[in-house]
Amino acid sequence: MKEKKSIIKVALVEDNAGIRKSLERLFAEKDDIEMTRMFGDGESALAELAALAPDVVLVDINLPGKSGIDVIREAKAALPQVQFLVLTVYDDPARIFQALAAGANGYLLKRATPTELLAAIRDLYNGGSPMSGSVARKVVQSFHQMGTAPNETENLSPRENEILQLLADGYLYKEIAEKLSIGIETVRTYIRRIYDKLHVRTRTETVVKHLTRR
Amino acid sequence: MRGKASYGRILSVKCCQLTCLGLAIGLSAVGIAEKAKDSSPMTRRWTTLDGLHENVVTALSRSSDGYLWVTTPLGVARFDGVKFTTYLPPNLPEVPPAETNAVALPRLPGRKVLCALAESNGVVWVGTDGDGLLRLRPRLVSLRHEVPATNGVVRFTDSTGRVWSGTSADGIRVVLRDGTERHFGTQDGFDARQVTSFAETPDGSVWVGSDGAGLWRVAGDKISRHPCHDGKGNDFVRALFCDSEGSLWVGARGEAITCLQDGNPTTVVLRKLAGVESMSFYEEPKGRLWLATDRSLLSFTLKEFKRKAERIGSSIRVETLGREDGYWFSPNTSLQVSRTAYAELLSQPPPRIVWETPKPTKPFPPDTETVSISYTADSPGMADRVVFSHRLLPRREKWNFVRRSRTANFYNLPPGDYRLEVVARLPFGDLSPPAIFEFSIAPHFYETTAFIVGASVFLLLAIFLVVRAVYLRRVRAKLLAARQRDVLAAERARIAHDIHDDVGARLTRVSYITEMATEKDPSIGEVADEVRDVIRALDEVVWAVEPRNDTLSAFADYLYTYAERYLNTMHVRLRASIPSELPAASVTSRTRHAVFMCVKEALNNIVKHAAATTAFVSLSIHGNEVRVTAGDDGKGFAGPREGGNGLANMRERMADIGGTFAVGPREGGGCEVVLSFKLNGKP
Structure with missing residues (x-):
């Protein structure tokens, strides 16, 4: 995929002022990433995001008031083109899955290095779609529980199923590409499609709530 | 006379x-x-x-x-x-x-x-x-014949006017109308010592009954002995009688009655007749025969007699008569039942029963020992001849013949409603319709339906209340326990959030700062790594404390996530086998921490000592047991390392939570650690 040279417009929804400050400083040093706006809570972010039209929004899951997951769900419905990246302290697949089902396109632990963070933002902007094995397990689980959709296009294709299962069994993207003799970009495309189908399915299904209920 | x-x-x-x-x-x-x-x-x-x-x-x-x-x-x-x-x-x-x-x-x-x-x-x-x-x-008695004197001569006048007389020693003397005499004695074969009775049958035969020598028949000029019973009777004839049909009736001592039809005897022995000393027959115009003895009176027809003889029925009516009945029969056969007197007796209407005990208006009290009910019969002039039967329903269906008793006594009757029925009759009379005397014995208060029902309801209510109280107490205890659990869980959650929100956020910031500083001064890189490790350790603590993670599913997620991240960092491939569907079971914080620490140690060993390219992590359910394995494709297990205590630690951790630990070669090469623990409850 062609690398875009344009500046990635990033918005941040994070209640911790210290982290906001750190990230602002981090992005300020980068040429291709611009921190357009930072929000301390979900409500103010929802009010202004539409006008802001950022490329990528970083959202902390744990927010005072409206949770990050709710923010993503509402914002994604209004701004389907915007990519949402979940930031979380917890390495909690259930929550991460909830966020992804709500419309997030990727996630990152807060303890990730700045390098990883920047890479993730760029990747996301360029159409990447990270999915870990543990999240893939959740996705397999959710599709299994939702059963067959009446609309055939919303069901996973055999190939998508295969890739998802391999991912859940611990295979990395490149390992899947090797095993299936396809390009890694193709794997990414499949993953992206899986995400899309997940979003479509979970928008109407209540199964996600069951699935992620503790 | x-x-x-x-x-x-x-x-x-x-x-x-x-x-x-x-x-x-x-x-x-x-x-x-x-x-x-x-x-x-x-x-x-x-x-x-x-x-x-x-x-x-x-x-x-x-x-x-x-x-x-x-x-x-x-x-x-x-x-x-x-x-x-x-x-x-x-x-x-x-x-x-x-x-x-x-x-x-x-x-x-x-x-x-x-x-x-x-x-x-x-x-x-x-x-x-x-x-x-x-x-x-x-x-009831009338003279028919002159009572013989003490010489014991029995006289009889037959239809032709011959006068027969029997003596005790001299045989039979017959005086014809013209005055000539004929004597039957031993020379004729007649050897009876005591003649007791005579009778004449339509064929002209004169029959002679004797005491001990049976029955003799005089036909023409000959006398011959004739059987007077069919084997059941005896030869002590007391009375002879020829009825209107020509049948000869023989009454013998010992309750035996024999009927001779054309000379053939049929005998009936009536035990009820008791103590027959004298007998006399009488026949009603319609063929009913009466037999009077000194103690009893019988009434029967020939048909009834035959039926009795064939043991088909017992239609012979016997009334045993005491002297108080006013009947009396002569000890010899010269007295006979007065026909008119019996006809009068038979025509008497049945007695009407009169209650002498007033009918109770209220039940007898409980524990009434004796219930005594007196009654009598309104039968003018014959009240003392009335006999009674009574029965007490519902205790006894059968009638109880009480003869002349005019009081019915019942002892220790259980509570209930009773109905005394009394019937009465005169000798040979019809039964009166039953007279009814109803009474009841009141139950004790504890025997009443109301009390039993009330007590049952009360008992049930009491049981219900006790059960309810116990149940409520248990529910309350459960609620309390649940509340305490909730409080504890809330506290754990609060601690987890505090660590995350406060310490976690600050460390994250430190991480960013040091990371950025590392670009200018690489010596700070060590600090950045250390900070990341601290964050990770903190993450583990938060995970362990957070009550939401107390499920097998969350534990599996966490295990996988850790393995994935750690092995990815260490450039070792992961092949995981964890079912996507896991039972909804709870795994306590202590258990999951222990197992997690073991897996962590095992993965650490694989990365550091196995020289492996791939690590295998699996979680499987075997009934109530969860089995977690961590294996590799490395050089294989060579026993505990010198100075290392990782295996001992793992074994100890698993033993602490009641689980097992095993290490050995993995199928397909390499080494494998197997950890097992029991699931103990629903979340």
């Missing part, structure tokens, strides 16, 4: 003007004279012992309603046959008690008779001076 002699004698007693009465008394006197040696004569006497207020009876009369009115110098008494109701003037001096309890009736001629009353049914009442009221027997 002896009867006439007695008559004259009694007339000399200044008793009456009525000839019939005199006759009756005379007849009675015969009986009395004959049975005088018995202590209880056939008549009955009522004195002050029986409720009569005075033993001097001066006048007697019968009112139209059936009562006998007894006049004494003191007053008047009404007599219903059983008891007296006295009507006395006030201020009567006390009646002196009866002097003796004498049972023997006086000989009539020896007592002063003040008055008498003869009734159409033959009953004769006599008022005496000092002996109370006497009832002389009904006129």
